Amino acid sequence: MAATRRISNMFFKLVSSPNPVVSPARLIFHRGLASTLFVKGIAFATTQDRLVEAFSKFGQVEEAKIIMDRVKNRSKGYGYVTFAVEEDARKALIDMNGKLLDGRVVFVDMARTRRKVADSVPKARAPP
Numbered sequence: 779m780a781a782t783r784r785i786s787n788m789f790f791k792l793v794s795s796p797n798p799v800v801s802p803a804r805l806i807f808h809r810g811l812a813s814t815l816f817v818k819g820i821a822f823a824t825t826q827d828r829l830v831e832a833f834s835k836f837g838q839v840e841e842a843k844i845i846m847d848r849v850k851n852r853s854k855g856y857g858y859v860t861f862a863v864e865e866d867a868r869k870a871l872i873d874m875n876g877k878l879l880d881g882r883v884v885f886v887d888m889a890r891t892r893r894k895v896a897d898s899v900p901k902a903r904a905p906p
Contacts, residue, residue, distance in 0.1 A: 837866025
């Protein structure tokens with residue numbers, strides 16, 4: 779209840795500010811989500827160290843992970859970057875979205891939290 783009140787107060791402050799145009803990215807960050815970014819469009823040759831290097835100019839990167847295809851033994855083309863501070867993640871989201879990284883355009887978005895499969899999908903039952 780208190781979290782909902784806090785979120786609605788932040789939203790009201792954003793909307794009623796002198797600058798009425800509020801980007802969706804700012805609204806997402808002001809909801810208090812984690813500081814993990816989802817990055818897609820990563821070149822197959824890009825390493826995790828290169829990803830850290832590219833995003834570290836916005837703040838301290840705690841972790842960068844490129845998801846690998848085990849069969850082909852190469853990148854799947856997307857990954858996650860976790861920042862220590864949410865403000866740094868916001869800057870990286872706004873500045874890196876649509877920019878070139880190792881010759882490819884990368885798209886940056888907030889990482890979604892994982893849903894529990896047991897809660898969202900009903901279990902199939904065999905006939906009696």
